[in-house]
Amino acid sequence: MEKMSKEIVLANPRGFCAGVDRAIDIVEKSLEKFDEPVFVRHQVVHNKKVVEDLEKKGVKFVKEIDEIPDNAVAIFSAHGVSKSVEDEAKNRKFMYFDATCPLVTKVHLEVQRHARKGRDIVLIGHKGHPEVIGTLGRHPADSDTNIYLVEDYEDINKLEINSSEIAYVTQTTLSVDETKGLIEALQVKYPQIIGPSADDICYATQNRQDAVKQLSLECEIVLVIGSKTSSNSNRLKELAEKCGTKSFLIDDKSDINIEELKHATSVGITAGASAPEEIVQEVISFLFPLGYKTVRNLSENNESMTFKLPKELAD
Ligand code: SF4
Incomplete structure (x- = not known):
């Protein structure tokens, strides 16, 4: 009997976004341009392979800038940093570049603008995530207003804000659907709350979530x-599961559960905004001997966003 044909389906868009491309470029151009050691505060983007490859090229990753010597070149990760970290860097004698994604910087500026206008701010985001720590740290220390972090409906229920002027901002990489619900809950509790026209979730997060739903x-x-x-x-993994499809988050082919894939006839592949395309291609090659014979792209990748490098590093 002829074996049933097994298919690989690729989501589009997938993988690197403009902010990740820019952050990695900043690190690589710094390595090329300077003789000094290059230090990066926090993983420049949250991907094991990207970090390992940069370490092999000589980058040293540190948790805090007090671990960076004076004669070095320092880089802040794509997730952004609080004002106090930036101030500390300015007071030190090393050269630094800010690889914060411009779409995260946009949220930092919203926080500062709301505080200037006398608004209390609700930040929707994940506690402990570096982007959230950076955004909370952009609320001016001398402001009379407050900033509150909420992660879920329970946090919103517990909120006690007495101000008549309230605004919300969001982390850039949240679930689009869940965030919509949380914003609606805030609007019910605080009808006067204002915010961006939808949320601050970035184009790359939105597009990859739309694509994984289709996948x-x-x-x-x-x-x-x-x-x-x-x-x-x-x-992306959570969303695929919510759509009723078994999903696995893998760093690379070594994390693949072969037993699961043996019995399936179609496997979809997508990649987060910090995951290199090289790993997607390695995973495809790994699947061929398991009987997957065809590869189909779900749609064209129409993303064309790019962000400029700092002028000192531009060619
Ligand atoms: S995921 Fe979005 S916010 Fe994060 S670096 Fe990419 S474009 Fe910027």
């Missing part, structure tokens, strides 16, 4: 390539 409808299993620390990759 989940067409495949028995969805593999999301991304690291456990990557917020947007975790959201």
Whole structure:
């Protein structure tokens, strides 16, 4: 009997976004341009392979800038940093570049603008995520207003804000659908609350979530390539599961559960915004001997967003 044909389906868009491209470029151009050691505060983007490759090229990753010597070149990760970290860097004698994604910087500026206008601010985001720590740290220390972090409906229920002027901002890599619900709950509790026209979730997160929904409808299993620390990759796995499709978050082919894939006839692949395309191609090659014979792209990748490098590093 002829073996049933097994198919690999690729989501589009997938993988690197403009902010990740820019952050990695900043690190690589710094390595090329300077003789000094290059230090990066926090993982420049949340991906194991990207970090390992940069370490091999000589980058040293540190948790805090007090670990960076004076004669070094320092880089802040794509997730952004609080004002106090930036101030500390300015007071030190090293050269630094800010690889914060411009879409995260946009949220930082919203926080500062709301505080200037006398508004209390609600930040929707994940406690402990570096982007959230950075955004909370952009609320001016001398402001009379407050900033509150909420993660879920329970946090919103517990909120006690007495101000008549309230605004919300969001982390850039949240679940689009869940955030919509949380914003609606805030609007019910505080009808005067204002915010961006929709939310601050970035184009890359939105597009990858739209694509994984479509992928989940067409495949028995969805593999999301991304690291456990990557917020947007975790959201892709959760979304595929919410659509009723078994999903696995994998760093690379070594994390693949072969037994699961043996019995499926279609497997979808997507990649978080910090996951390199190289791993997608390695996973495809790994699947061929398991009987997967065809590869189909779900749609064209129409993303064309790019962000400029700091002028000192531009060619
Ligand atoms: S995921 Fe969005 S916010 Fe994060 S670096 Fe990419 S474009 Fe910027």
